[in-house]
Each structure stands twice: as C-alpha cells, then as structure tokens.
Amino acid sequence: MEKRLDLAPGYSISRVINGCWQLSEGHTLRGGLDFKDVMRAFHMLADQGLTTFDCADIYTGVEEFLGEFVKELKGSSGVSPDDIQIHTKYVPDIDALSRVDFQYTENIIDRSLKRLNRDALDLVQFHWWDYAVPGAVEAAGHMKKLKDKGKIRHIGATNFDAEHLAEIVDAGVPVVSVQAQYSVFDRRPEKRLLDYCKANNIAVLCYGTLAGGYLAERWRGSAMAKPETRSQVKYLQVIEDTLGWKGYQGLLELLGNIAQKHAVSIANAATRFILDQPGMRSAAIVGVRSSRHVASNAKALSFELSAADIAEIRQYLDNYAVLDGEPFELERTIGSKYREIMKMNLSEE
Ligand SMILES: NC(=O)c1ccc[n+]([C@@H]2O[C@H](COP(=O)([O-])OP(=O)(O)OC[C@H]3O[C@@H](n4cnc5c(N)ncnc54)[C@H](OP(=O)(O)O)[C@@H]3O)[C@@H](O)[C@H]2O)c1
Numbered sequence: 001m002e003k004r005l006d007l008a009p010g011y012s013i014s015r016v017i018n019g020c021w022q023l024s025e026g027h028t029l030r031g032g033l034d035f036k037d038v039m040r041a042f043h044m045l046a047d048q049g050l051t052t053f054d055c056a057d058i059y060t061g062v063e064e065f066l067g068e069f070v071k072e073l074k075g076s077s078g079v080s081p082d083d084i085q086i087h088t089k090y091v092p093d094i095d096a097l098s099r100v101d102f103q104y105t106e107n108i109i110d111r112s113l114k115r116l117n118r119d120a121l122d123l124v125q126f127h128w129w130d131y132a133v134p135g136a137v138e139a140a141g142h143m144k145k146l147k148d149k150g151k152i153r154h155i156g157a158t159n160f161d162a163e164h165l166a167e168i169v170d171a172g173v174p175v176v177s178v179q180a181q182y183s184v185f186d187r188r189p190e191k192r193l194l195d196y197c198k199a200n201n202i203a204v205l206c207y208g209t210l211a212g213g214y215l216a217e218r219w220r221g222s223a224m225a226k227p228e229t230r231s232q233v234k235y236l237q238v239i240e241d242t243l244g245w246k247g248y249q250g251l252l253e254l255l256g257n258i259a260q261k262h263a264v265s266i267a268n269a270a271t272r273f274i275l276d277q278p279g280m281r282s283a284a285i286v287g288v289r290s291s292r293h294v295a296s297n298a299k300a301l302s303f304e305l306s307a308a309d310i311a312e313i314r315q316y317l318d319n320y321a322v323l324d325g326e327p328f329e330l331e332r333t334i335g336s337k338y339r340e341i342m343k344m345n346l347s348e349e
Pocket of ligand 1: 018179206209211213215267286290293
C-alpha cells in the first residue's frame, strides 16, 4: 500500500495520521499524560514518515502543543516544519451558530494560525453541530474566502453525511476530504458517504479505527473494560449497540489470529481493514497518548490483508447490527446517549 495519499495536487499526507484529541485537557479520565514523552513520540513519528497530525480548534491546549512541536522542528537538523502537515478544524460552538459571520470565522482561523505557529493552515476541517440552524454553507464559504486570502491551504469537512456535504460541495467550496468515524464495528459510512466521496474525489479520513484503543491485544479475553478516556466512553457505547461484549471478544479473537499470521498487532489489522476497502482514497487517524505505540503504528502500512482475511472479518460482522442512521446522525439526535456525552461549546470556553 502507498504510504502517502495525495489529498490535493501538490499536497500529500501520511496514510496513518497522528490523532491529537487524546492530548486535549480532560480527555484522559484517570491519571495524567507525560507530555515530554508525547513530544518524543511526535519526533519519532515524523522521523518514521508519519508526518501528518490531526487536531482541532476545540481540543483544549493541543494547537498550542503542536505549535511547540513546530518550534522544536525549526531548531532541529532533521525533519523541518515544512515536512509535516497539521490538520486542524473549525468547529463553531453550537450556541454561536446563529451568529457565525465572516469575522467570526476569520478570528478562529487567525487564532489557530497563531497557536500553531504557521503562516497558513494546511487543512481546516469544517464542522457544524446542528443542520437545523441555517448558515453551514455560508460558513464553509467563509473558509473558501480565507483560502483565497492565503490563510488556509485546503478545506475539509468533518462529521457531515453525504446529503449535507453535497450542499457545501454544490455551493462551490473545494472540499478535499471528510472525516468520519469508521471502524470494523462502526460502518455507517458504508451506507452512503463512501460512494459520495468516491464519486466526488473526496478523501475519507477515518477516525475511531482503533475504537479508542479497544481494538488491541490488551483487552483480549477481558471480562470488562472500564473507560480510561473520553473516547473510550464513546466507543464502549458503540460496542454495546453493535457487537455486545461477547461479540466484541469474538472479533478480538478473529483479528488477533489474522494479525498473528502477518506478525502484526490487532490495531494494525483493524486499521488495514478500513484502509483496504476498495476504491476509497483514505487515511486512518490513530490517536497518540505516548511513544508506546509508535513502532506498531509505523508498521500499519507494511503488510497486506488478503482478500480472504477481509472476507472472513466481513462475514463475522454480518452477524451483528450496524449502528442506526448516517455518520454522526446518532451524535446529532437530541436525547441520544451519543449526543449526551459530547461537549459542544468548547471553542469560546
Ligand atoms: N472529527 C471528529 O469528530 C473526531 C472525533 C474523534 C477523533 N477524531 C480524531 O481521530 C483521532 C483518533 O481518536 P479516536 O478517539 O478515534 O481514537 P483511536 O485512534 O480509535 O484510539 C486511540 C487510542 O488507541 C491506543 N493506540 C494507539 N495506537 C495503538 C496501537 N498501535 N496499538 C494499540 N493501541 C493503540 C491509544 O491508547 P493507549 O495509549 O491508552 O493504549 C490511543 O489513545 C483523534 O485524536 C482525533 O484527531 C476526530
């Protein structure tokens, strides 16, 4: 498999992207993170060719931390700041949606530029919490203006379904990618989004491919898995509504056996199952909390799952439910447990 993906002409990213939500304040529920080790992990990842990082304007403290990384790279003789790609997001607060105008958008983008120590943002991924509040297409249009002004290089979207993504694309906003939660046991993007993206040459940047770390040897044979992070709280809900604990354990067994055959980890097999879906231009965003998994993640692109491996995994999954609705639909639904765990006013906090 190609190790890089051309997201746009002249702009290539690593197919395993280093996800940084995990570094956000409050994400770790118990204990703390060793940020010196995380910085070491960033250098190691970049040295190994995993040069693309994903963050957001609403990941508290993370744009600033990546800005520190950029500063360190400026002073080093190895990888330079121009060799890495930093993807951020533009996530207006839910309470602010009705007052989003060009100035609001530009202020957020200027804040990201300053925090990240960049002259231009490589990719800004646009999120809109509530389709019922008008203004999403206009706000995406502000980003196009900021692209024309040179503050943004490329525009992406995050957590849009095919129908609403199409409204933005049809309005002439040059969207190169969309982020979606897509894993072995959350295959909602397969309903419509993947086909739309294929037809419109939009890359899919997949998150949740490791289910917050639940798709790993560590949980094989375990009787329970108390969430240690906010992302695990979410993915445990997905396990409950799809495989159930027993089905999840069966999946770990299956992935474990396949991984062993290829001398890789369960995480690698789970990542490749998603990246190997036919016809998709994609990358997997894998969350980083330490240097512990650097070597493993660098191996994700070094082997191939066979057609028989993929068929075996699919056959297993066919026995279980796929989550209801389109990507991020449950997360948008008032009263749903998926929505209740989300914080929707972090930008101005
Ligand atoms: N657009 C959105 O709405 C959205 C939403 C969620 C996430 N994201 C992006 O996607 C990224 C990924 O987040 P996620 O919540 O979906 O988490 P994930 O990538 O499914 O899981 C990450 C966790 O898996 C464990 N891990 C990482 N590499 C591993 C390996 N090789 N082997 C075993 N375990 C490994 C780590 O936990 P331990 O260190 O504890 O083992 C890490 O915290 C985020 O950082 C963010 O950039 C975007």
